[in-house]
Amino acid sequence: MESFTTPLLTGTSTGAILLIAALGLALTFGQMGVINMAHGEFLMAGAYTTYLTQQVVSSADVSVLLAIPVAFLVAGLLGLALEAGIIRWMYHRPLDTLLVTVGVGMVLQQLAKDLFGAQGDPVREPGWLQGNLTVLGYHWPYTRMFTIVLAVVALGGLAALLKRTRFGRQIRATVQNRDLAETMGISTRRVDRITFFVGSGLAGVGGVAVALASGTNPTLGTSYIIPAFLVVVAGGLGQLRGTVLAAWLVGVVTAFLTDWFSGSTAQVITFALVVVFLQVRPQGLFTVRTRGLA
C-alpha cells in the first residue's frame, strides 16, 4: 500500500505546484497566444519574495502568509512591465515573443545570481506547517499539503475571475473576437495588461509553493517552465479542466516512474508519453480558419 500512496501523494503535491505555474501560462499563452519563457523566472521571483519577506518579517508563521499576496504583486508587476515594455509591440509575432522572453529570463536569472548569490537561500516553513500527517504509511509533510491548498485557491480564484466577474467576461470576449470586443467598448489594451498581470502573478504564488518545497535558487524556474508548458499543451487550450487534469497526471505519473525507475528515467518517459499523447489527441493544438486564410 505504501508503494502506492507515496508516489500518489508526492505526485499530487508536485502536480499542484505544476498547476499553479501552468495556470498562469494557460492564461497568458492560452488566452493571449503569448509564449512567456520568463514565466519560470517569475516563479523564481516569487520564491525570492518569500525569502525576502522572511528577512523583513522574521516570524515564519506570518511571513509565508504575507508572502503570498506580495509574491503575486511582485511577479504580477514584473509581468506588467514585460507586457508594457516589450510584449505589446510583438503580439503579431508570437514566436519572436518566445525568444525575447528567453532573453528576459536569462537577464532575470543572472540578476538573481548577482543579488542573492548562485547558491540559493533557505526559506523556513511556518510553525503551523511543521510536521507531517501519516497517510497509509507515508509521512505527508504539511508543507506539501499546503501547496495543494494553494493550488486549489489559485484555481478557484482564477475560475471565479474568468466566469463571475465583468473583467472575466471582457477577457473571454477579447479572446473570442478582439475587433468585436473593441467595438463593444472594451479596452483590449487594458484587458491584455491585466491578463498578463494576473497570469504572471500566479507564477509568483507558485514561487511561494516552490520556496516552501525546496528553497530558492536562481535557476529554479528552468526546471518548471518546460513541464508547465507541456501541461498546458497536453491539457488543451483555454480549458482549465484540461490543465488541472494534465498537471495532476504529469505530477503523479512522474512520481510513479521515479519510484519504479529513477528521476532521470522518469523525466525521459514522461516527455515521451506527452508526445505520444499528442499523437492520439492533438485537439486544441491547431485551429483552422477559413475565409481569409492568413
Add this chain to the structure above:
Amino acid sequence: MSAARRTPLATALRGWGGLLGIALLALALLVVAPAVLSDFRLGNLGKYCCWAIAAVGIGLAWGRGGMLVMGQGVFFGIGGYAMAMHLKLEAAGPGNVPDFMQLYGDGTMPGWWEPFRSGAFTLVAIVVLPALVALVLGYAILKRRVRGAYFAILNQALAVTFATLLVATIKQTGGFNGLNSFPTFFGYNLYDPVNKQMIYSIAAGLLIACLLVVWHLGRSRFGELLVATRDAEERVRFLGHDPANIKLVAFVAAAVMASIGGAMFAPIAGIISPSDVNAAASILLIAGVALGGRASLLGPALGAIAVGYGQSALSESFPNHWSYFQGALFIVVILLIPAGLASLPPRLWAALPRRGRTRKAATA
C-alpha cells in the same frame, strides 16, 4: 517598364552575390585565418565554425521554414557523440573498451557501441542517424500540424530530455562528464598542430559546403515553396503540396547539418558533454542565427561565429556579464532588428539619398 527588365538582373545578381559572399567567406576561413591566427585562436574559430554549420541549418528550418528549432542541440549531440564514440574506440584500440567504461562501469561495452569502431560506419551514422530521428520525430510532430510555439516547446523539451538521458547514462555515455580525451582522429594525432589545422580546414570546408547547399536550395523551387509555407502554410496546402512534407525536408536537412557540426566539434573542442547539447546550448545556437539574420544566407553562419567569439572574448573581459549580454542580445535583436544584422546594410543602403537612382527612374 524598366523595373520589369531590371528586376531579373537584380535577382541574378542576388544569386551571384550569395555565391560571392560564400567565396569571400571561404577565402577568409580557409586561406586568411590559418595564415594569421595562432593555433589556439584557430582552434576556437574551428569551434565557432561547428556552431555555424548547425546555425546554417537553423537558418533553413527557422528563417526560411518558420520552424523555431529550439532543440538542435539534440542533433548536434547525435553527431558529436557518434564521432566521439568512434574516437574513444580508436583510442582504446581494437578489442578494447573505452577507459571510462572500465572506471565507472564493469568494463563491458554496450553492444550498440560496437559498430562505431568502424570509421566508415561512423561517418554514415553522422548523416543517417540524425536524419532518421528528425524524420520520425518531425513526421510525428509536423503531420499532426503541431507548429509555432508548440513545435518550439516540444523541441526544447526534447533537448532537456536528451541531456537528462545523457547525464543519467554514465556507463554508456560518460554521463555529465561526457566523452573526452581523443588522442587521434582517424589515425591522425590530434596533438600535432599540423593535424589541428587540417581538422579546422575540414570544419571550415564543411561550413562552406553547407552554405552552398542552402544557397542552392534558396534558388530552387523548394526554397520558394519553403518560404511560402512559412508565410502561408494553409495556402500551400491548396497548391497541392503537403506543407508537412516540405517542412519535414527542411527539418531533416537542418538536423543533418547540426549533426555534422557536432561531429566536427568533438575532435576540435576535445570534448562533447551534455552541456554542449542541452537546452541552453540549443538556445545559444538560436541566438547566433537571430543576430546574423535568420532568413539570410550568410547571416546565421556569421552570427554563430560572432556569438561564439563574443562568448570567448566577453567572458575574458567581463566574466560575470556574459549572461546579461546574451539576454540583452535576444531582447534587442528580436525586438528591434528581427531580420538580424544582415538586414541592416540593405536598409541603410535604401535610406541613403541617392541622386543617381532618382534620375534613372525619371528617365525610365
Add this chain to the structure above:
Amino acid sequence: MSRGRDYLEVRGLTVDFDGFKAVDGVDLTLLQGRLHFLIGPNGAGKTTLVDALTGLVPGTGLARYGAHDLLGLKPHRIVRAGVGRTFQTATVFEELSVLQNLDIAGGVHRRAWQLALPRRGVPAYVDDALDAIGLGDLRDRPAGVLAHGQKQWLEIGMLLVQDARVMLLDEPVAGMSAEEREATGELLQRIGRERTIVVIEHDMEFVRRFADTVTVMHAGRVLTEGTVAEVQADERVQEVYLGRTTDAVGVDPEAVAAEAAGEGA
C-alpha cells in the same frame, strides 16, 4: 476533353459543427463548361460547402469527382485530384513575383525531386496562365504591390497553373471596379469552357450577367436551382430575402458596402 463529360457530384453533404448543421444534406451536380453560381444570405453555408469540398472542414455524405470521393481526401490530395479554390481575401505570396506565384502553383507538373532544382526559363503552362489573366506586363512585380483585383486574377491564374479542372471561387469580384468585373467575368467564361467553375457571389448584377446556373442556399440547404430567371421567379427565394426587391436578391449590406468601396476606389 469534350464538353460536359467532366462533372462534380455532391450527394447528401452535411457539415456538423458540434450539433449545428452548417451544411445540411446538400445535393449538387456541377457540370463542366458552365458557370455555376452559388448565392444565398450570409450564413447560408456557401463557404462551408466549399470548405468541405476542399478538405478544410470535415463533411459527411459524398462528393465524387472522377474516381475520387473528395470527402475522404486531405486538402493537398484534393488539389492533386484537380479541384482548386480561391479565398474571399486573396492569398497570394506577397514577397514573390507574379511569375513566381504562378510557378509555385505548378507542383502537379513536377516530380518531388525536381523541386530541388532552380527554375530555368518559364514553363509553357505558366506562360499560358500569365496570358490568360493578362498580367504579362507585371510578371516580375512582387505580388504584394498588385491591386486587389489583380490579386484575384493572379489566384485564378494559379488555379490554371495547377491544372484545376474544378474551380471553386469565393467572391472573386468583391471590391472590384465595374471594368474589372467585366474582365473577370469574361475570363471565367473563357476558361470555363473546359472546366467546372463554381462562384460564390453576392453581386446580383454580376450573377445575372454571367451565370449559366444559379444555386440558392439557405440555412445549410439548397433552396432552389436553375437559371437566373428561374431563380428570381421563385417565391421561396424572395421569402428568404424578405423585404427586398428581386433585383437586390442576395445583396446584403456587407456586400453593398464592399461594392461601394470597390467602385469608389
Add this chain to the structure above:
Amino acid sequence: MSTSRTRLAASTAAALAAALVLSSCGGSKSDDGSAAAADSCVDTSGDTIKLGFLNSTSGAMAISEQTVRDSLLLAAKEINADGGILGKQIEPVEEDGASDPAVFAEKIGKLLTSDCVAAVFGGWTSASRKAMLPVVEGSNGLLFYPVQYEGLEASENIYYTGATTNQQIIPAMDFLASKGVKTLFLAGSDYVFPRTANKIIKQYAAELGIEIVGEEYVPLDSDDWSTQVAKIVKAKPDFVFNTINGSSNVGFIKAYYEQGLGPDTSPIISVSIAEEEAPAMGKDVTGQFAAWNYFQSVETPANEAFIEAFQAEYGADRPTSDPMEAAYTSLYLYKNIVEKAESFDVDDVNAASDGVSFDAPEGTVTIDGENHHIAKTGLIGRINAENQFDVVWSSEGPIEPDPFLEGYDWWDPSAE
C-alpha cells in the same frame, strides 16, 4: 545563362571538395599516440612568472569556484610579499571556466599555449578536469586541481591537492564502522562522483558487514526528493551516506526533515556539505556529519594564520572550507616544488615533486611523486549550532593517496 550558373556552382563545390581532400592529405599521420607537443613557450627570463587561475566565475558553479579563486589570489599575494617563487613575482592570469567543461578545455588551451603560463590552478567539477586533461597532457603543461574527486585517475600533468576516495570516502566508512552502523542508505546526484563513490562504498560495506538498504539518485538539477526520502523513511537506516551535489542538497535536507527524519533517527554523513553550504540548507542541520580533510575549526598554527589572512582580505564573515584550503595549499606546494627543482620546466618539476611537503592549514601534506596526489588526514566533523564542524573522528595520521585503490584487496573495479 542559368544553366551556366548551375555549372559554376557545381564546379565550385567540386573545387572545394578537392581542396578538402588536399588539406586532409596535408595532415601528418604520426605512428603512435604519443604527444608531439610544441616546445614550451613559458618565459622565465623576467622577474615575474605567469600562473593561470582558471575557475568558473559565471554559471552554476561560480559560487563555489569563486571561493577557490579568492584563496589562490590570497596565496599569490602572500608568496609575492614573501619574495615570490625563485625570486620571481607571480603574475596571475585569470580566466573564467563559465561552469562549462568545453570552456575549461578552451581556456586552459589559451593559458598554456597563448598566455604561456608556467602552471594552471583550478577546475572544480570532474567534468571540467576530464575536459582539461587531454589539453594539459597534449601541451605538456601543469594543472593543480584542488577538489576532492572520485579517484581512478593519475595524470603526469596534473597535481591533485584535494582528496581521492581513500582519503574521504573510505575514512567516512571507517568512521561509520567505528560507530557500529549496521544499515546504510545511499543518496546521490545522478552523475559520476556519486556513482563511483557508491560503487566503492558498496564494496567496502560488504567488507565491513554494513548492509546497504537503499540506493537512490536524482538528476543533478532536481530539487524534488520526496519520493526518495519516503524510501529512506521506510528503510530506517542507521545512517544515510549523502553524495548529493550542490543545490540539490537543499531539497533533500528539506524533505528529510519534513518526513520526520533527523540526526537522532537516521543521521546523514555528507561529502559535499562544508562550512559554506551548511547555513544555506533552510533547516537546522546541527548534529549531522561531514567527511573532509580540513575544517575551519582545525587547530593548527597554519590554519589560524590562514583564517586570519583570509578574513582580513575578504571579510570576517567569510568561512573557510576544504577546497579553499586545498587551493591555497596547491600554490604553496607548487612554490616548494619549483624551488626544489630550481626550474619552472614541467619535466624538472615532475622529477622534483616526490616528497615535497608543506605545513598546510589542515596539517602537513606531502606529494606522492608516483600518482601526483598528496597524503592527507581524513577527518569527520559534526555540525554544531554555529554551522561549524566539531572534529569527532580522525584517521591515524595522513593517509597515503591511492587513487586506484590498489592497496585495498576488497576492491574489484570490474564488479558492479
